[in-house]
Amino acid sequence: MPVPKPVSVKICGLTEPLSLHAAVAGGARYVGFVFYPPSPRSIAPSMGAELARLVPTGVRTVGLFVDPENDFLEHVVSQVPFDLIQLHGKETPRRIAEVKAAFNIPVMKAIKVGGSEDLAAALEAAEVADRLLFDAKPPAKVSALPGGNGIAFDWTLLAGRSWPKPWMLSGGLKPENAAEAVRTTGATALDVSSGVEDRPGHKDPELIRRFLNSVAGL
Template structure:
């Protein structure tokens, strides 16, 4: 299966078009006011209308209530909901049932203990995103540009797809894919020149590096099985 590349936190027409033209599989829109990547419903509606089926639109929320989710969904018409807060297993299940959309639950990881809840979430979500756990004093749960120990995922066994994020950039993406064997990667701050400011060339470079790394990993799998 081909690697899924997600560019998250897009907020301008220019950078969205760059991500789409460069071949991003998913484009994410952040609805969390504490984030420098937060977009208004009006901006999200405009940007979402530009995608036109070229990528999966992802709505990212943090412990959002039903009314907020409904407004975000109405604006973007997403193909995937990304739940980036402390949503419980029951809450994830309820959101999926209520809105009838695929759900990706984010698990923040710093140590092996953070994976204890994985079986429960994997039973109700459609996809898992492993992200770096934010420091205790952080004002937001992601987009902080710090990777976690990818070796924690080496022996992960899941029946649903999973992605890896947190501190990824063009320089370390190959190692992240090699270690985790993830089916997808998520980047936000790693393609920015400043917090919330996406850099077109960094987007292109990241997607190119991710594709090359995925190709190299696939080739090594084939070689090892011969």
């Protein structure tokens, strides 16, 4: 039997050095920085650059954007080195291809899942994206963010499915349910944000440690 791969974790929405250090020390493979002003996790490019300098070799940096224009991407990318751009809005496959061509950085596309009918978008995005991320579809209210709302979708929708590109699971993950999420979906990578916060936009180093420990032995 093949040996299961260890679960990789991305701690997203980091805003200051203390939580970044907790993520790195705990074994996170990815650290994410948000560049979307409506989010309480959004940071300025100057802070992103400062945090990126603290990321050791072997840990990948991810920049999260929501329907960004090229001018804004250029403004951020010129200051912050990224291993991966995460597009978390309504970007089409054509737009994904444009971003890849313009910036020569791999792209991960978020797929918002509310039901099985939403999974078709993953196959379309996979034709051009380098990675996929399955997240819960935002609640239908004006104040809802594109992600980081702390809600999960029906994980059984992914059970037994395979995808043409590497993928991450996101949405409603926390230390108490991360192992269950892995067992249900078969995910080998998890993306957590609000589930390791003690208040919106503020990461708790202890919750980060607990989350990473919860999947360390899987």
